[in-house]
Amino acid sequence: MPLLEKYSKLFQKGDIVLIKPNLLSARKPDQGVTTHPAVVETVLKFLISLGTKPFVGDSPAAGVFQRVISESGIADVCRKLGIPTVELDDPIVVDGQVYKKIKISSKVFEADKVVNLAKLKTHSQMILTLGVKNTFGCIPGLEKSGWHIRCGTNENFASLLVDVHLLVKPVLTILDGVLGMEGNGPANGKLKNFGVLAVCENAFALDHAICERLSVQPQVVFTVKESLRRNLVPVYEIDGNWHSTIELPVTAQTLPVAKPLKRLARSIVRVPRIAKRRCVQCRICEERCPAQAIEVSEYRIDYDKCIRCYVCHEVCPQNAIDLIRRFL
Ligand code: SF4
Ligand code: SF4
Incomplete structure (x- = not known):
């Protein structure tokens, strides 16, 4: 909780706040796939203490929302605290900077603020999934899959993810990297205890900083490369001395080749x-x-x-x- 207190000013009493965890698929908390319920509980208690009205929502990549959120342990936390859980469906069409006609759940825009609760994991396509990628879950259900075809390349898909993130505009991103994943993530990699919780108002800065502290070249991660290309990574300072390493997916091309x-x-x-x-x-x-x-x-x-x-x-x-x- 002390980690969050400096962000109290971002919220006003009565604000309706969407908490957007990573609810990729129906996995238990100790599988390192979804945001840990303890992190969600801490953030909810913080928001409740400020007099806001939080709710938890996502649209999983695979599986039925109610089953995914139950398996993750987050439904129990919400029940205990009296917090509604909402599937991010019912899309409205909005335009991004690069991509037009993006369907994003109307429930995102009904909230006054969004808090992004991402997970530190590898990702076979984007190489790492961190704060920016997490807001892709605001696109409902199967609509997500269609974007892979529409985008065609990893670079274009990263550009869409950046567009979506800019539209969802979380006021705060919290990265759960206590128990994360390396290797061939984001669901079937190897568990790794990174032992970190990272918090930042700007997910572009947060993702860049995490790459630095993992000794991963930022250009290797497609979303970070795209945010650098669009000058979205501000000058930032890091509090804390955390460093770690990560085994990247086999799809990452990191070695310089003659x-x-x-x-x-x-x-x-x-x-x-x-x-x-x-x-x-x-x-x-x-x-x-x-x-x-x-x-x-x-x-x-x-x-x-x-x-x-x-x-x-x-x-x-x-x-x-x-x-x-x-x-x-
Ligand atoms: S490969 Fe996996 S997802 Fe596909 S049918 Fe077999 S078990 Fe199911
Ligand atoms: S396009 Fe290829 S990689 Fe993508 S889901 Fe289909 S088979 Fe898998």
């Missing part, structure tokens, strides 16, 4: 492959694949259609999608 090998390196990509022994044929990947490239009954992925968004890897509840090397 010139003659550059073309070769570019032609080797990571593609998803269904691991038959682990797959339970739930078909979630098939439903969520924006390119309709998956035929689960045949364990088949059409690599001519696949755009390598890794949504299938992200939503698979069985960790049954491997990311294998393939020559283009």
Whole structure:
């Protein structure tokens, strides 16, 4: 709580405040996928003490909202404190700086303020998922998948994420990096105890600072690269001495490559492959694949259609999608 007190002035008595955790899919708190309920509880108590009216909302990438929030432990916290939980549905159409006609839940705009409760994890497509990426959950349900096709490249998708973040405009971002994830996140990586909670009014600064403190080149993380390109990262100072390391996903291209090998390196990509022994044929990947490239009954992925968004890897509840090397 003392960490939050300096941000009291951001809120006024009676403010309706949307708390936007990371509720990616139905996972338990000790799986490091969703924002920990203890973090949500602390923030809710802080907001209640200021006389605001908070509610908790998100639109999961996979699964039914009520089940996802129950599994995360956040529903219990909300019940205990008498806080409403709301699925971020019912979209309205708004224009971003780069992308037009973005459908964002009207419930985001009904709130006076948004508090962004992100998670420190790797992300097979964006490399890290931190504060800026977390507001993508304000786009309802399957509408999210369509953006992968519309954007086409990782750079364009990062640009959309920055647009969405600027539209949602959280007044505060809190990053839960106590128990996070490294390797092939954001759902099926390896648990890592980073032992950090980071708080900032500006998520662009926060994400940049986290990269620095993890010794990750900011340009490697697509959303950070895009926010630097748009001059959105202000000059900032960091309080605290926390440093750590992180194993990046296999999809990250971080090593400098000698010139003659550059073309070769570019032609080797990571593609998803269904691991038959682990797959339970739930078909979630098939439903969520924006390119309709998956035929689960045949364990088949059409690599001519696949755009390598890794949504299938992200939503698979069985960790049954491997990311294998393939020559283009
Ligand atoms: S690969 Fe995963 S998400 Fe796809 S059908 Fe199998 S278990 Fe379900
Ligand atoms: S198969 Fe997986 S990586 Fe390829 S387009 Fe579909 S969801 Fe994206």
